[in-house]
Amino acid sequence: MPSNPNIGDIVSRSGGQSWFYSDTVKDHFFNPRNFMRDESEYRDAAMGMVGSPACGDAMKVWISVDPITERITDCKWKTFGCGSAIASTSMMSVMVTENGGMTLEAARKLRPQDILARLGGLPARKIHCSVLGDKALRAAINDWYRRNGQPEKIEEEQGRVIDPETKVTDKDIEHAVLDGADTLEKIQAKLKVGVGHPECLPEVEQLIRFYREKYFGT
Amino acid sequence: MKSVYLDHAATTPLDPRVLKKMQPYFSDIFANPSSFHSPGLRAKEAVDEARKSIAAQLNAHADELVFCSGGTESDNLAILGTIRANRAKVKHVVTTAVEHHAVLEPLRHLERTGEIELTVLPVDKTGMVSVDDFEKALRSETVLASVMYANNEIGTIQPIADIGRAILKWRKANKTPFPYFHSDACQAAGALALDVEKLHVDLFSLNGSKIYGPKGIGLLFVRRGVGIEPLVRGGGQERGLRSGTENVPGIVGLAAALEIAQAEKEKENARLTQLRDKLVEGFLKIPKTRLNGHPIERLPNNVNVSFMDIEGEAAVLYLDAQGIYCSTGSACASSSLDPSHVILATGVSYEAAHGSLRFTLGRSTKPADIDYVLKTIPGIVQKLRHMSPVNLDMRYFA
Numbered sequence: 001m002p003s004n005p006n007i008g009d010i011v012s013r014s015g016g017q018s019w020f021y022s023d024t025v026k027d028h029f030f031n032p033r034n035f036m037r038d039e040s041e042y043r044d045a046a047m048g049m050v051g052s053p054a055c056g057d058a059m060k061v062w063i064s065v066d067p068i069t070e071r072i073t074d075c076k077w078k079t080f081g082c083g084s085a086i087a088s089t090s091m092m093s094v095m096v097t098e099n100g101g102m103t104l105e106a107a108r109k110l111r112p113q114d115i116l117a118r119l120g121g122l123p124a125r126k127i128h129c130s131v132l133g134d135k136a137l138r139a140a141i142n143d144w145y146r147r148n149g150q151p152e153k154i155e156e157e158q159g160r161v162i163d164p165e166t167k168v169t170d171k172d173i174e175h176a177v178l179d180g181a182d183t184l185e186k187i188q189a190k191l192k193v194g195v196g197h198p199e200c201l202p203e204v205e206q207l208i209r210f211y212r213e214k215y216f217g218t
Numbered sequence: 219m220k221s222v223y224l225d226h227a228a229t230t231p232l233d234p235r236v237l238k239k240m241q242p243y244f245s246d247i248f249a250n251p252s253s254f255h256s257p258g259l260r261a262k263e264a265v266d267e268a269r270k271s272i273a274a275q276l277n278a279h280a281d282e283l284v285f286c287s288g289g290t291e292s293d294n295l296a297i298l299g300t301i302r303a304n305r306a307k308v309k310h311v312v313t314t315a316v317e318h319h320a321v322l323e324p325l326r327h328l329e330r331t332g333e334i335e336l337t338v339l340p341v342d343k344t345g346m347v348s349v350d351d352f353e354k355a356l357r358s359e360t361v362l363a364s365v366m367y368a369n370n371e372i373g374t375i376q377p378i379a380d381i382g383r384a385i386l387k388w389r390k391a392n393k394t395p396f397p398y399f400h401s402d403a404c405q406a407a408g409a410l411a412l413d414v415e416k417l418h419v420d421l422f423s424l425n426g427s428k429i430y431g432p433k434g435i436g437l438l439f440v441r442r443g444v445g446i447e448p449l450v451r452g453g454g455q456e457r458g459l460r461s462g463t464e465n466v467p468g469i470v471g472l473a474a475a476l477e478i479a480q481a482e483k484e485k486e487n488a489r490l491t492q493l494r495d496k497l498v499e500g501f502l503k504i505p506k507t508r509l510n511g512h513p514i515e516r517l518p519n520n521v522n523v524s525f526m527d528i529e530g531e532a533a534v535l536y537l538d539a540q541g542i543y544c545s546t547g548s549a550c551a552s553s554s555l556d557p558s559h560v561i562l563a564t565g566v567s568y569e570a571a572h573g574s575l576r577f578t579l580g581r582s583t584k585p586a587d588i589d590y591v592l593k594t595i596p597g598i599v600q601k602l603r604h605m606s607p608v609n610l611d612m613r614y615f616a
Contacts, residue, residue: 053608
């Protein structure tokens with residue numbers, strides 16, 4: 001990662017790397033599949049939302065599920081974000097509905113890496129833009145179980161490892177923010193996150209802002 | 219496909235007239251201006267002539283100009299050079315929150331290393347710094363003040379002459395040569411008056427790549443008597459302030475570009491202002507759109523708007539696919555996730571900053587290009603808004 005985030009005339013959008021997107025990413029970005037056109041028809045569908053526009057990414061996912069087979073029959077979404085955020089949500093909606101639809105159990109196991117593989121990869125610095133889609137999906141799955149009388153099947157989000165070196169998870173960051181560590185410097189002093197793996201810092205900053213807004217409204 | 223380049227604040231193409239003037243100095247008159255032989259002398263004459271021409275444009279003396287590699291080096295030399303040369307006496311610097319990184323980063327570095335105390339003045343909603351705030355920030359140990367002439371992102375033109383006068387008054391009252399006054403004029407050089415006497419600047423940064431001149435050439439005006447030391451030492455070129463063999467074609471090109479820009483600026487400004495205002499007016503017809511920067515005191519070629527509920531990078535890519543080339547202050551995937559520090563400094567919400575787009579017009583911009591952009595953008599904004607889960611209310615319109 002370049003040490004200076006401020007390459008370029010405005011602020012670097014790419015940290016010095018090209019934002020070259022694969023043909024599949026471009027296709028899904030310019031011709032997004034399954035995006036939500038009319039929310040009123042989905043008022044009763046299960047829904048999950050993550051992110052916030054202040055962080056630069058926000059996603060909302062709706063699913064319809066066959067109650068017998070528990071397969072996803074329809075998946076709609078809305079995304080506020082850059083090219084890779086839009087493309088990865090679009091690809092996710094295809095993956096969970098193709099071939100008769102994924103079961104909720106299988107859909108829960110969908111990981112950002114799976115979506116990235118189908119997209120033909122993303123520039124390294126864009127990967128953090130794509131990690132929200134599967135989270136929104138899991139939130140929608142929980143909502144479906146809640147609406148369909150199976151609250152025991154609701155799975156709280158497990159902590160997701162943000163920094164493979166320190167094994168710091170998003171939950172760790174959430175708790176640290178709640179304890180008052182509201183800047184990257186304070187989080188790093190507390191968790192040492194990203195010291196040996198600076199590639200994760202953009203995501204750490206995004207999480208700090210997200211939790212700060214969630215709990216403190218700032 | 220149509221190709222509409224609206225990113226002239228990032229860089230401009232080389233004017234063919236400038237290229238023609240530069241051409242002899244690559245292979246024909248190629249010698250080192252420091253050499254004593256006749257070819258060297260011819261190169262030296264070209265540099266001297268360019269220096270005289272630029273001095274005349276700036277109402278400065280020829281020996282007050284230091285050629286260097288570009289705007290960034292010019293800003294760094296102004297800041298690091300004067301602070302280091304005067305470190306024994308003074309240690310405080312005043313600047314603004316909307317400066318270019320080439321000013322803010324060296325200053326923040328010196329602040330981190332404890333070499334200076336830094337006052338970063340806020341700006342108002344239009345991106346303008348207040349002369350009042352400025353006067354109040356000055357202290358007996360202030361060595362330098364740095365305020366850009368016109369902003370590269372939102373185009374806001376700062377009251378440089380007023381600030382310059384306030385500094386002169388302060389220096390007189392306090393019987394001190396400090397603070398020196400530096401202004402980065404890289405974005406302004408093609409459109410605004412550059413008289414260093416009227417602006418009361420002591421240090422003034424210009425470059426070639428924003429005024430249809432070559433890239434890789436810049437200039438620092440250093441008023442006689444200003445204490446400054448070099449960043450680059452060696453053979454002692456540029457009166458010892460910037461060693462290294464002169465970039466002769468670049469220097470010739472910078473002079474030619476500046477002559478053309480200054481000679482044509484009134485006519486070109488009038489033309490661009492009309493196109494700019496048409497573009498702004500068209501954009502503002504789209505609901506939930508905000509103009510960033512000052513409505514009047516802005517560069518004639520700058521339009522910066524935020525389309526709420528959408529993210530700038532996605533919009534840039536959709537426009538790119540239609541042959542329209544512009545920039546965004548969104549921060550998607552920058553290693554700091556902060557969007558544009560300039561737009562945030564004007565008090566706009568993060569959401570609006572993420573949706574900001576900059577269109578900077580230039581000599582190639584025709585009325586038909588503006589029509590094309592205005593015809594293309596509503597569909598793109600509408601499509602991205604349809605895809606967006608965000609629907610912010612008007613309170614976000616700071």
